[in-house]
Amino acid sequence: MKECSHKDCNLEVFENSNKCILHCEKDDWRHKIPYKELEKTFSETAIFSAECKTKLKHFWYIFKQQITEDKVQDFKNIIFPTNAELELKELENKILKFNHCKFTDIFYFNGLNNVQRVEFNSCIFGKSVKFEYIVFKEDFLFQNCVIYKDAELLFKDINFNGVVSFIKTKVKSKFTFTQVRFNDIALFNNSEIEDLFFENTFFRKELNFLNMKLNCVGNRETARIIKDSFEQQNNIIEANKFYALEMKEREKELEEDKKSGKNIFEWFVFKIHGISSNHSQDWTLALFWIFIVGFIASYYDFNLIQNSEAKYIHYNLSSIFKTIGLIFIILFIDRLCKIKDKFINKSYFIISFYLIYIYATEDYLLSLFSQTINPFSVMKTNDPINGIQLFFKITIAYLIYQLIISIRQNTRRK
Structure with a gap:
């Protein structure tokens, strides 16, 4: 039996690779329908070819064998194909860590309610990753990760009860929070985000966006939340930047009102204010x-x-x-x-x-x-x-x- 060439792995190699099924590349593990259609019909396993289904079953069978009785489950350098058959009942009340892992396909994390603590460290996501309908008992860390372009990072109907950290994470596409509650500190320090969007999101404690690089905000509420965070820290210079973005988003709202004949005078005042001084910022x-x-x-x-x-x-x-x-x-x-x-x-x-x-x-x-x-x-x-x-x-x-x-x-x- 030939062992996996990956460091500290004793599993046998998979097919013609020199690595096991957990660590080998999975670029050819593809379904034959567009990713947008896949998201609509993700639960239908019939969309995968017979060969793909076999590989997926084998992958998750080997993956589950790696789960031990230890409190901390640390998965390192694993390349995940898809989570079509992922079940996390075996991880109840454990601390779950993903270190230097790669997620090559669309990934849904919907079974983490019973996990005590979750960490993603230096992971790469090639397609959209979604966390939905989850109550995180303790800390949730998503640090030094990279979300590729056109791959949305979504948190929907989430309750965070511990510290949440996105420090040094790069999201090269849309980063969305909808119907989310942060009950403890949330950190976005030194992150790089293309488009950040907060909707029906509530924060009970401190927010920190220091040194965050943000190209655009999805709506006026997002700009207001970030502005308010900097104001509470007496960081007026940074707060003013997001005050200007808040005004620009308000101007977009007034543009829509103007089309229907509403708030024309208010739109005109905002337009003049923006042209003359970028809403008193320039x-x-x-x-x-x-x-x-x-x-x-x-x-x-x-x-x-x-x-x-x-x-x-x-x-x-x-x-x-x-x-x-x-x-x-x-x-x-x-x-x-x-x-x-x-x-x-x-x-x-x-x-x-x-x-x-x-x-x-x-x-x-x-x-x-x-x-x-x-x-x-x-x-x-x-x-x-x-x-x-x-x-x-x-x-x-x-x-x-x-x-x-x-x-x-x-x-x-x-």
């Missing part, structure tokens, strides 16, 4: 708009021609059309370059508008510009003003307010 964006609107307003004032009685009589149209042409050239060059760096883009536009402005006005020291954006400048009673100038002044005052609030957000929100 002071450079507010400063950018102050420069752009200030240059346009100053240029408009410069081209207003007054008579001896200080009344506007006409505009310098040739100068206006010439400047509009230059602006279109700048926009065209920007489209050709396709610069993606936001800071470079902002700097490019500010410098370009400045060059156009001084070319048209010769206001090199920005005297007129400074007077236009100065919130403390006082107009004389006989100074003429029209509706367009009033609009510019209100807009600049709003942008200056957003600049102050955005800078202040680095320390606190209220």
Whole structure:
């Protein structure tokens, strides 16, 4: 009998492999229907070929033979094909550990209610993994694991009674919690998640998302939960980031309302708030708009021609059309370059508008510009003003307010 080449394994090799049925690769253990259809009809064993069924039965038979009377059941480096016939009655009141294991197929963990403690350490999941309708008695650790792209990690109708940890876990797709209750501490530190989604999820104790990398949130509730966690830790800078995400999700909700004719004015306010300062989170964006609107307003004032009685009589149209042409050239060059760096883009536009402005006005020291954006400048009673100038002044005052609030957000929100 030839033994498995895997370290500390005394089982005989499986088929033509140099490893046993637990440790050998199982890439060819495939069913013949799409994975999406498999999820719908997973309980129907008829979907597997006769050869696949035989291999599965043999695998789980050998797997169950490895379960001992020890309190701790530590499964190491096992490659799991599927859990179509997995039963965990033998693991009642035990501590279950999966270390450096690989799950090549869709995996459902629905029989863990009687397990005392569960740990997944440095495991790899190639397809979706789902935990449903379970009460975890003690700690649940899911650390240093990797969930591949397009493989959802789902927790549904779960009650966690102990510490829950997803420290340093990488979920390269959707990570979903629905109807879940955390009765103890939950840790997401140093995790990397593509899309996190909380729905009808409740937390009784501390949450920690420190150094978590998150590409997007599934809904506004998710952003609110993370924001609230950082606020409780007095980590205002991180809280503000998720406050901005919360506002963006609210904007999406208002987009849907707008389609049906509801909350149009509220949608408009949110849109302006986002464009002007990213919901009071980006002071450079507010400063950018102050420069752009200030240059346009100053240029408009410069081209207003007054008579001896200080009344506007006409505009310098040739100068206006010439400047509009230059602006279109700048926009065209920007489209050709396709610069993606936001800071470079902002700097490019500010410098370009400045060059156009001084070319048209010769206001090199920005005297007129400074007077236009100065919130403390006082107009004389006989100074003429029209509706367009009033609009510019209100807009600049709003942008200056957003600049102050955005800078202040680095320390606190209220």
